[in-house]
Amino acid sequence: MRSLIHAIALDPSKCTGCTNCIKRCPTEAIRVKNRKAKILESKCINCGTCINICPFNAFSGITHDLQYIFRYPYRVALIDPVLYSQFNENITPSQIINSIKQYGFNDVYDISHSADLITKYTKNYIASNPKLPVISSSCPAIIRLIQLRFHELIDHILPVDSPIEITAYMMRTKLVKELQLSEDDIGIFYISPCTARIFSFKKPIGTKTSYVDGAISIKSLFLMISKNLDSTKTGEVFKVSGKGIDWARVEGQSKALGVKEYLAIDGIENVMDVLEEIENGKINDLVFLECQACTNGCVGGSLTVENSFVARNRIRRLAETHYSYASKVDLKGFESFLFTETINPLYSTKLDTNLSKAIEKLMKIEDVLKSLPQIDCGACGSPSCRSLAEDIVLGYANEKDCIVNLKSTLELENNVDEETSKIEG
Numbered sequence: 001m002r003s004l005i006h007a008i009a010l011d012p013s014k015c016t017g018c019t020n021c022i023k024r025c026p027t028e029a030i031r032v033k034n035r036k037a038k039i040l041e042s043k044c045i046n047c048g049t050c051i052n053i054c055p056f057n058a059f060s061g062i063t064h065d066l067q068y069i070f071r072y073p074y075r076v077a078l079i080d081p082v083l084y085s086q087f088n089e090n091i092t093p094s095q096i097i098n099s100i101k102q103y104g105f106n107d108v109y110d111i112s113h114s115a116d117l118i119t120k121y122t123k124n125y126i127a128s129n130p131k132l133p134v135i136s137s138s139c140p141a142i143i144r145l146i147q148l149r150f151h152e153l154i155d156h157i158l159p160v161d162s163p164i165e166i167t168a169y170m171m172r173t174k175l176v177k178e179l180q181l182s183e184d185d186i187g188i189f190y191i192s193p194c195t196a197r198i199f200s201f202k203k204p205i206g207t208k209t210s211y212v213d214g215a216i217s218i219k220s221l222f223l224m225i226s227k228n229l230d231s232t233k234t235g236e237v238f239k240v241s242g243k244g245i246d247w248a249r250v251e252g253q254s255k256a257l258g259v260k261e262y263l264a265i266d267g268i269e270n271v272m273d274v275l276e277e278i279e280n281g282k283i284n285d286l287v288f289l290e291c292q293a294c295t296n297g298c299v300g301g302s303l304t305v306e307n308s309f310v311a312r313n314r315i316r317r318l319a320e321t322h323y324s325y326a327s328k329v330d331l332k333g334f335e336s337f338l339f340t341e342t343i344n345p346l347y348s349t350k351l352d353t354n355l356s357k358a359i360e361k362l363m364k365i366e367d368v369l370k371s372l373p374q375i376d377c378g379a380c381g382s383p384s385c386r387s388l389a390e391d392i393v394l395g396y397a398n399e400k401d402c403i404v405n406l407k408s409t410l411e412l413e414n415n416v417d418e419e420t421s422k423i424e425g
Contacts, residue, residue: 006195014057021059037050063216076105078164079109085314094237096225107175110238132156135153144346147205148346165337187214189214191218245318248315265291364393380402
């Protein structure tokens with residue numbers, strides 16, 4: 001039976017306890033006990049690294065299948081430009097959109113135009129001299145990472161919802177007004193490249209509710225769309241925004257802003273290094289910071305199929321092709337898309353609700369840590385010696401779990417037994 005953590009499913013029957021996942025998880029959210037992996041919900045940021053790294057496919061994203069959409073009388077699909085990068089360059093966005101329509105969706109919308117809205121708002125926001133650098137809020141895994149590890153940078157996050165939520169809001173409002181549809185009759189589904197975005201629908205950050213009803217992975221639709229492209233009629237020709245499309249790759253958001261003092265980083269480990277330097281005051285000349293948890297940006301999401309470097313190049317070329325098309329950007333009513341909820345710090349390891357007991361446990365952790373080998377081998381099932389020390393103090397593990405110390409103890413005992421045998425002999 002699968003255990004569900006946030007937007008990631010772990011199938012124990014496929015897990016061999018190989019420890020690959022615990023070594024690569026950026027927030028040390030995974031443990032291996034009794035030869036099976038376990039995800040610690042309080043530490044998980046849904047970045048999908050475990051999905052990409054597991055050689056046995058024990059981890060997977062939790063998405064809906066196509067049958068689920070028919071629970072709603074009127075069905076809408078939101079297309080992320082990442083989807084375009086999964087196909088050859090001779091296949092146009094219009095072909096892909098028209099193909100998806102054939103699977104039971106009444107409407108299909110591209111989210112690139114909403115990205116243009118955010119770009120214009122961000123320019124005005126930066127000009128108002130807020131705390132710099134302004135950190136992009138486009139990647140929910142990054143926001144959760146900042147909540148967990150970089151509390152001093154929370155106020156730097158751009159207080160704007162994602163292009164997905166903005167598009168969903170506008171489409172839902174339009175359908176209710178123009179077609180006289182009930183809110184409950186409309187089902188809006190996002191074709192997602194990653195697990196972090198899926199979790200953001202379940203537990204929105206910065207807002208109370210999500211306007212998206214579910215998500216379908218790019219991976220699950222790719223083959224179906226590929227088979228259907230040849231039979232797809234020309235259909236409607238859709239105008240997509242080149243600058244909005246460029247958001248699918250790292251640096252796309254920053255380039256759309258037209259500012260010089262920006263830094264665009266991809267890969268969760270690289271992001272963590274840069275955020276640490278900014279928090280420590282080592283980088284202080286930036287206006288805008290674009291952080292993407294996945295390598296090469298959203299094109300490297302865990303629910304995609306194409307090589308992220310190939311996909312990134314395709315997005316670049318596609319964006320250049322459509323750059324001449326400019327969205328009609330009007331910020332009237334944009335306040336509806338701003339964050340209404342405070343983004344609060346998260347604490348992954350709460351030693352105790354009582355402060356004095358928490359300090360006592362912290363001191364015990366330091367004492368236990370001194371007795372460990374400090375090599376972070378992961379053989380104990382914890383990602384580092386410090387995390388093992390925490391687990392021991394919190395009662396999730398014991399000192400015998402350290403294979404290195406256990407081996408040394410057994411060798412010492414064997415030597416003592418041999419010496420005793422010699423004396424007795």
